[in-house]
Each structure stands twice: as structure tokens, then as C-alpha cells.
Amino acid sequence: MQKWLCACVLVFAAIANAADDGPWKLVFEDRFQRAELGPDWVEAKNVSIVNGRLFLKGRVDATLSRGYPADVKVEFVAEADPEQPPCDLAVTLANSFLLAFGGGNNTFNQITGAGVTVRDNNPPFPIEHGKKYKIVAVKEGPMLLLFCNDQKLLEAKLADPLGGPEFDKVSLTTWNGMYVDHVKVFERTTPAPGGPVLLPAMPALGFTWKDRQLSHGGPAKLGPNVAEGIRLYNDRKYKEAFAALAAVSPPTMESVAALAYVVADLAFLEKPAQQAEVARLAAEVAAKAPEDTRAKDFALAAKWFADFNMYKRDHRATRRLIGCGPENNPFFYKARLFENRFNYAHAIEGANRPSMQAAIDEFAELKKIWPEHQALREWTGEKIPWGEELIRPETDGPAWARHLQESLARQQAVLRWWFSERQLPDGQLGGGWGDDVEILRGWVPIACITSAAEPVIAGIERLAGGVWDIVLKDGYDDFPGDVEHSSEPSCDSIPTMIVLRYGDPLWVERNLRSAKTVREKFMDINERGFLQFMSRDFGTDGVKRGLGNGGDSGCHARATKHFIYLGWYGVPEGRDAFLQWCDTWRDATMRKIGPKPAGFPPPTLWFPSGDITPPDGKPWYDEQRNSYGFPGLPVMIHESFITAYLLSGDRKYLDPVQTMMDLATVGPLHKGDPTLPPDHPENLMAQLAHMASNDVLSPYRLLTGERVYDEYILRFATPTQRYMVGYDLADYSKTFERTANSLRNNWTQLTSEILQTDRAGLTGSAEVFGAYTGAVCSFRDSKTPTLSVTYDTPDLNFASVVTETTTQRLRVMLYNFNDKPMRVGLKPWRLVPGVYMLNAGEPVAGEYDVQKRYTWTGSTEVEHLHRGTPIWVEVPSHKEWVVDLRLRKAIERPAVLPDLAVASRGIISRDGKIAVHVHNIGGAAAGTFDVVVEAKDGEKWTELARTKVDGLPAIKAFEPSAREITLNADAKNPAGIRIRLDPDNKVDELYKLNNTATLK
DSSP states (O other): HHHHHHHHHHHHHHSSSOOSSTTTTEEEEEEOSSSSSOOOOOOOTTTEETTTTEESSEEEEBBBBBBBSEEHHHHEEEEEEEEOOOOOEEEETTTEEEHHHEEHHEEEEEEEETTTTEEEOSSOOOOTOOOOOOEEEEETEEEEEEETTEEEEEEESSSSSSOSSTTOOEEEESSOOOEEEEEEEEEESOTTTTTOOOOOOOOOHHHHHTTTTEEEEEOOOHHHHHHHHHHHHTTOHHHHHHHHHOOOSOOOOHHHHHHHHHHSTTTTTOOEEEEEEEEHHHHHHHHOTTTTTHHHHHHHHHHHTTOSSSSOOOOOHHHHHHHOOSSTTHHHHHHHHHHHHHHHHHHEEEEEEEOOEEEHHHHHHHHOOOEEEEEEEHHHOOOOOGGGGGGGGGGGSSSHHHHHHHHHHHHHHHHHIIIIIITTSSHHHHEEEEEEHHHHHHHHHHHHHHHGGGHHHHHHHHHHHHHIIIIIITTTESSSSHHHHHHHHHTTTTHHHHHTTTTHHHHHHHHHHHHHHIIIIIIEEOSSSSSEEEEEEETTTTTOOOGGGGGGGGGGGGGGGHHHHHHTTOHHHHHHHHHHHHHHHHHHHSSSBTTBTTTOOOSSOOTOOOOSSOTTOTTTTTTTTTTSSSSSOHHHHHHHHHHHHHHHHOOGTTTHHHHHHHHOOSSSOOOOOOOOOSSSSSHHHHHTTTTHHHHHHHHHHHHHHOOTTHHHHTTTTOHHHHHHOOOOOHHHHHHHHHHHHHHHHHHGGTTTTTOOOOGGGOOOHHHHHHHHHOOOOOOOOOOOOOOOEEEESSSSSSSEEEEEEEHHHHHHEEEOOOOSOOEEEEEESOOOSSEEEEEEEOOOSSSTTOOOOOOOOOOOEEEEEEEEEEEEEEOTTSSEEEEEEEEEEEOOSSSSSSOOOOGGGGEEEEETTTEEEEEEOSSSOOOEEEEEEEETTTTTTEEEEEEEEBBOOOBBBBOOOOEEEEEEOSSSSGEEEEEEEEEEEEEEOSSSSTTTTOOO
């Protein structure tokens, strides 16, 4: 403690004294008395000199050209850009550590970066416009310190201080802009204790690596296992070499070094555990020889080698190993490979084409040494086929079916790889939770098509479970971030689990918890009496309220997704909360407010006023006050209105869309005039012309049956949306062929080479999803759930296209590629309850090109009461087979129903008793019902115990309705025990297939 205090005193003294006093020496100073930036600074967009000060506009870094030692101190005078809300007067040190005054839109101070985060959410003072601040940022030994106006704001102690090449830059950083004057940079005259550990070169261990051959010429004699391991490595039998060298006991310096060459060879597809094994063995060898600096240095390098992988993008480790050079360095080339992967990922994130090409050029250099490396070949432009067995010959069926089924099979193969090879035990996929959940927008549609996708569904469930357990607090991200990002962890993962695990009480109740948090913590009634979000920035730990934190916007539709899927399932509280929010936006959209016409959604609704004008009086169209610019995200508002119509049946939610279309279709086309104000009628009409979105109008058409907007759907229609207008199967089939072709090459670019999981998209997923299910849009954000049918099938060897879908009729054309008939369960999602006529038959040629006939096998009546319950048909082998369901007689059912549910995870056997958690996940109270325990006796089930439950209340205030029931029954054979709720069907409920569960 005394040493630490002394170090702090020295730092404080250095700051207080003149620049060149004590341990600090002034090495750079700039007062910006010139017009050009000059060679001392890295040229960057939005960095310039304005009236004798450095001006950083928007989110930008101003970086000094030269490098600095690990111990560095930076001083400057800063003033926030008066045209923008204050945010971040900051410094970035060692390319890694951000020291920020006024971060998070001027709500906190922080030190954050590689391995450290220290934040003060209650800062002593904020940034104020018009004031200048003297900022001092210090990196000394293991310490980071941030001062403002001679007051210490924060300090942090680093476990890994960093320094040397690649970690020697100084940048001035801001998110919303700042003016800077009188920059000074100081270096210590002598290095501070506790600074970074530097390894300028790898120790010589007696090995030579040349032309991918390893030889040993050191003084130590190699043991037979080590010699054999080297021989296997040189024969390119990498797995065998790894096994031989890892088995050497006790490990020697030679065995571990040779093992490092194996694992770090680019031809060896390493697992993180194998990298960790090299580090563990190297540490063991070093511990036995504490005076051997070679062993110590090698162990340090091996530790760095274990610090980067496809899950952990650690530039510190790769750059350190690259900095050691190739000589005596088994890790050099694999570090280059990973660093280049990291660099390409960063470049593509920012659409930086020169950096992307530089990465490809580096991959090409590595390919010269490893020409057979599949990923390097793909990175450098080669097309390498995979899954050729999935390509069906022309004799195997019609083109539409062959290409559609191949597309599904390839997409499923990719997803199964991700969940079998990349997924960690906690559920994450390696891109960080935020990116991992984002990719579900394209994956869930493919997962939900058929029950044969169970391995993928289970993987998504593990991911969603990990998000719930690790990321979320009370069902939502805890950190008060912007809605676009804070809503992603929960809204991209939890709501659609209601679709994938339909009827499972766990996912309904988790959505209830999320919905409760959203409704009670982030929303309130405004002064106009409407429900809205209070801010752009919120999380479970709070709502940020300030001018820079914005208001309610189209992007907030994403945060309503828990409401939407609860409402879709049949929980009125979820539906009603969503409709209340839509009422707010309907009111604002349909009111004429100044120059804003009725039908034009405002970009922002401010709280608590409910006005469209910012609190500081800036114009309602101000680009900076509106978090998502002007006109904001109106399409997301219109999508919400269509979803509100689906959930309510109330045509008032169609009014804003119809009014918008009245204006958007006015001709001639308004193109706008940049010389006029943004809210001039000419410019507003130009904006409205872009609001006629196919993702709004296509579900509008599906739900209303109106074709009046078809011409506007077709302008930018997806292939599925186009098919649902014209029903041209030949044209639609070309989409399936393109999708199949696009997925036939470059496996690693779809799987193992992907770092950013939000970019692990599935080409054609929307079209495959649409063809099989009839859905005209995805599950993203507040888009309308439009799937018409999914399937229970034994495997993926079938194709299906929805050719007609209304609430009273469903027709699909199927094709079974198996050599025997396939039993298929059609699970309708849009059909109203009723008695349906079921027809099935093969389509055959008609008298005219535009007409077919059908070999109907005879009509049968089927009763459809519960959405998502299979209607079973038999599809013959290798025949196109049309199945048609048409309503004969509707069956009236209550608008709101209970839904009794039980799951295996809620059944426990102990001490001759069975405890059962029974749930009501519907919107109405359940009356009296029985709970029965049954044991399997051959092919029959025998009742062991029965008890009567006097009912379960409806969900209220987003709280689950559940209770534990105990029955006297001894589960001697747990595998043969099941629980049944309401076996006598006394309770009219939403769904019946969740009334039975087995003991596991």
C-alpha cells in the first residue's frame, strides 16, 4: 500500500509541477497557429484547424503521427462543439484506452479499454456549452488517471498496461465534436515501475523452420516421442503430431516448442483448448526452471498465443507476437492470420475498401506458403465447392422443388455447423452477445420451417438462454444505452422463441418479464395523455433523460417486440400495451402540426410534452436533435400500424398507412429542393414518396385482401412478395436456383472464417422462409408476423410452396424426395377456428397453359381449433402434391382464452411424490381441471394418480400465473412417466399440445 501511495504522490506531483519538472519531460506542443494540419497529425476526415484551434467534427479521433513510450501524459484545452449536444472530451492512449470526460451523452466519466472499465455515473460536473476545460490524461506504469480543471475524475489500475510498437499512439477523441487548443505531450525521463512487459524477440530454442519443415539443432537431445512428433509434423500429419507431442510427460522445452509449431501451423485447425494446452505446458516448463529466461519468455509468448481465437479478438496478443518477428517464432504466421482476420472484420464494419484489399493482399502472401489452405484460397477469390451431394439431378423432381429443397438443406447445414462447432456451452457463438443475437433475424425464419430443424432450434434456444442468464437483467439489457442497441439482446432473441417453442411456458413467461420492464421502466403517459417511451437511452438500471438522450422514435418499435409476440400468442396485456403505443403514434401521425401534414410520422416524440418540437426550440426536422435524422424511421412506424391491425382487427390502424399512400402516390413525382427548408411541402412530399415500402404494403395486402397498392409493392418487392402478387411459380423458381447456386461455394466464408456473427447471414433465407411458410416479411423488429404454415416432418427431404393463404383458406404444393410416402403435419397459423374441407392430389396438365387439373383423392372434413396444431397428410414419393384446406363452417370461440401448460423442466420426482409446475399462459382464467400422472405400460399409459385443481387466474400486470401441484406417485421408471393437464378437455384453451410433458 505504501509503495502504491508513493507512486500516486509522484504522479500527482508531476501533474502539479511544470511540464519538464520531476519525471516528466515535454516532448511535443501544438498551439495550432496555422491553417493546415501538418505532418505531426494523421490526416483524417472531419479534423481541421479553424480559427487557431483544432476542430474535431462529430465522432472522430485526431491522432498524433509519432509513437510515444508506455509512460505518457497528455494535456489540452477542450470546448464542446456548440452546435451539438456535448459528449466526450476524451483521449485515447496506447491505441487501446479511452479516458473520457462527459461520456454517454454527457452522463458519465469513464476509463475503458483493453481489460479495464471504470465509470462514474454521478460525475462532479458535466460539460457545459461555452466553457473551456483543461483535460489531463496520464498513463504511468500500471495506472491510468484522468483530470479536468485540476480535479481528478477517475483512476484505474491496469493488469496489462501495454506499450511498445502497435501500442504507442496518442489520440484526442470525441463523439459529438470539440475544439482543442494548446496540446502538450510529456514522456517520463525514466520508465515507471509496473509498466508493460515487452518481448522484442523470441528466444532461440534450437529449432529451425524452413519450407514448412521443422528441424532441431540445439544441444539438448530429443526424446523419441519428440522426434516422432516432429517427423509426423513434417509429414503434415498434424493431428497425430499434436497427440504425440502433447503426450510427452513430463513436458520439456523441446516438446512444448515443437507442439507450438504444430498448433500454430496454418494447416492445423486449432481449437482454443489446444492453444491453451500449449500455454499450460510452457508455463509448467518455465515453473520448473525459474532461472531460465528462455523458458520464461517462451511461456509469455505461449500465453499470448492462447489469448486470441475466433471467440476472442485480442489485437494485443497478435500484435505482440508479430512484433517479435518470424525468427524462432512458431506463433508468427498464425498471429498474422488472425490479425489479418481481425483487420478485415474491422474494415468491412466500416466499409473501408482499401483496408479490405490490404487484408486480402496479406492473405495472398500467406497463401504462398500454404497454397492448399481452404480459407486462404477462398479469401483470395477462389470458388471452392462444397456439399455436392446436396445437388439433386434433374430426374429427381421439378426445378422449383429441387432448388428450394437444396437451398433449405444448405442453410440448415450451415446453421448446424454453427451450433455444433462454434457454439460455446453458455450459448454464445463468438461474436459477442450483441452480434450473436442480431443474426437470429435471418436464422429464426429458417429454423421455424420444420420440426426436422430441431438441432438448429435447440442451438438458438441455448443462445437465447445464455442471453437471458448472462446479459439481461429483469428481461432487458441493464446498461442505459440507445434503443437501437439496448433492445437487441432481448428483442432479437426472446420474442421469437414463442414461435420456435410454441406453447412452452418458459418463453412466454420470460417475455412477460421483459415486457413488464419495458412498460414500467421505460414508458410513461405524456402530457397529451398518450403512452410513449421517455427517452432514446434506457436499460434496466435506468432511463437517461436529457436533450442529448432524444425521445420516442420509429426505432423504438424494436423495443415493443415483446408486446407484439405476447399479443400474437394470445396474451391481451402484451397486445394492449403495443396498441397503446401505436395509438400515440397514430395521433401524432394523423394530426396536422404546423407544416407537417396528416399522414407524415414525425421523427421524434419528446417526453413529457408529447410534442414533435425539441425542448430547446430547435426545428422539428433538426438532423441532430432527431436521433435517427430526418425524417427518422417512418417505415418502422408504418410497420407497427400494420401489426396493430393484425392484433386488433381495428381499421383505424390502417388510416395512417392509407393517408400516407394518398400522399406518396401523388404525381408527378416530387423530387425535393435542397434550397428550401426540410419541412417545405415540396420536400415533405419527396420524403413521403419514399415511405411507400413493400414491407408495409405487402402485409397490408395479405391482411386486407386489397390489391390497390400492388404496383407499389412490385417496385421493390422481394421475390416472395412478388410471387404473392402474381403467383408466377416459374419466375419464383429462378430465385430458388439463384439461392442454391450462391450457397454451393466457399464453405469457410459461411462458417469458420466469420468473426462478426451479425454478418453470418444466410443468402436467400427470406425467400426460402417465404416459400415454405407464405410469410411476406421477416420477424425483425415490429414487422408483422405473417407466416401461414410450418411443418412437422421426419427430415428435410421435402419442398413446399404456399400458393394461397387467407384466414379461411390455405393451399400448399409439396414435393417429397424420399423413396416412400412422407407423413407431413401442416401447422396453420392464420386459419380461423372451424371445420375445413381437406383436399389433396397431384396437379396435372389442363387444357390451357394457364390452368391445371388435380387428381383429388376425395374430400375429408377436419376440425381446426388450436393454432399451430398439425393437420396430418400423406405426401407420396416423387410427386407434386397439392393440399387444400378451405373453411366450411367457422367455430366461434372466445376472443380471449386460457392456456394450460406444463414442461418437462417443471416436473420433479422425490420421496414417492411428483411435483408439477402448472402454468396458465393465456389471457383468461382457467376453470377447474385435473392433473394426471401416467406410467407407460408397453404401448399403453396407465393412470397412477390424479388431482383436481380449482383453476388458475389469468396473467395480470405481466406476472406469470403458475402454481406447484404435488401428487402421490412413485416414479420407479422416470423415463416412462408423463403428466397430463385437463385430460377430459374441460377447459377451452389456446393450445392443447402443451398439456402433456414427460419426466426427464
